[in-house]
Amino acid sequence: MANGGRRVKRNIALIPAAGVGERFGAGKPKQYVEIHGKTVLQHTLDIFAAHPQITLAAVVLAPDDHTFQSAETAGFQTAPAKTVLLHCGGASRAETVRNGVNTLLERGLAAPGDNILVHDAARCCLPQAALSRLIDQAGSHPNGGILAVPVADTLKRSGSDGLIETTVPRSGLWQAQTPQLFPAALLQRALAAPDLGAVTDEASAVEMLGVRPLLVQGDSRNLKLTLPQDEYIVRLLLAEK
Numbered sequence: 001m002a003n004g005g006r007r008v009k010r011n012i013a014l015i016p017a018a019g020v021g022e023r024f025g026a027g028k029p030k031q032y033v034e035i036h037g038k039t040v041l042q043h044t045l046d047i048f049a050a051h052p053q054i055t056l057a058a059v060v061l062a063p064d065d066h067t068f069q070s071a072e073t074a075g076f077q078t079a080p081a082k083t084v085l086l087h088c089g090g091a092s093r094a095e096t097v098r099n100g101v102n103t104l105l106e107r108g109l110a111a112p113g114d115n116i117l118v119h120d121a122a123r124c125c126l127p128q129a130a131l132s133r134l135i136d137q138a139g140s141h142p143n144g145g146i147l148a149v150p151v152a153d154t155l156k157r158s159g160s161d162g163l164i165e166t167t168v169p170r171s172g173l174w175q176a177q178t179p180q181l182f183p184a185a186l187l188q189r190a191l192a193a194p195d196l197g198a199v200t201d202e203a204s205a206v207e208m209l210g211v212r213p214l215l216v217q218g219d220s221r222n223l224k225l226t227l228p229q230d231e232y233i234v235r236l237l238l239a240e241k
């Protein structure tokens with residue numbers, strides 16, 4: 001879409017869903033756990049389908065994972081957004097995202113200047129307002145940005161003996177959430193690093209380039225289904241929707 005000779009920047013969601021979710025312990029990947037009649041992955045996709053500024057949602061699955069077959073089941077048939085399934089998941093979350101970004105660019109599904117919003121499949125309660133805030137505040141920023149919440153609890157560093165070593169001042173500390181939004185070319189460059197071992201989110205890869213992404217106020221309801229006890233709260237939050 002041309003606009004005065006310039007291409008309009010698109011917002012494309014990239015959802016890594018190639019993990020096995022061992023800590024959750026459901027006997028199947030947690031994105032396939034059913035809550036209120038829909039899988040966690042479908043709940044997550046519906047959030048992006050319902051958002052008018054998202055043009056495409058790409059789900060990155062493990063190469064041999066054919067559990068999630070059809071976009072129609074995710075409610076995209078009537079929504080403005082489209083979805084694609086990419087079977088190029090890697091051994092770690094960072095590798096999954098790297099493969100997904102490369103595939104989007106190689107197939108022309110994303111242009112280098114488009115924004116990619118990487119979002120955990122397991123964060124299925126992301127409020128629409130938080131997603132809008134991220135796009136509005138970070139969507140035009142060259143460094144991109146992430147949703148995050150200021151740390152609320154007092155932080156302790158433990159010694160190897162299990163006793164408190166020190167109290168860590170929490171001022172200026174944030175807990176990173178997703179989505180994490182970056183121009184596709186920047187994200188591809190950041191994830192091209194040979195060793196992604198220390199990369200637990202996309203922002204940390206971008207930071208390794210010396211680029212400082214924007215912090216955008218997230219939402220405590222945007223929690224990640226990680227441990228079995230998280231399911232109780234996620235059920236309540238999804239019922240409220």
Ligand code: C5P
Nearest residue numbers: 016017018019090091092093096120121
């Ligand atoms: O396990 P964890 O909660 O940290 O995973 C976060 C997200 O990364 C999940 O959506 C999971 O499916 C995804 N992931 C992935 N490929 C891996 C490991 C995790 O897509 N190899």
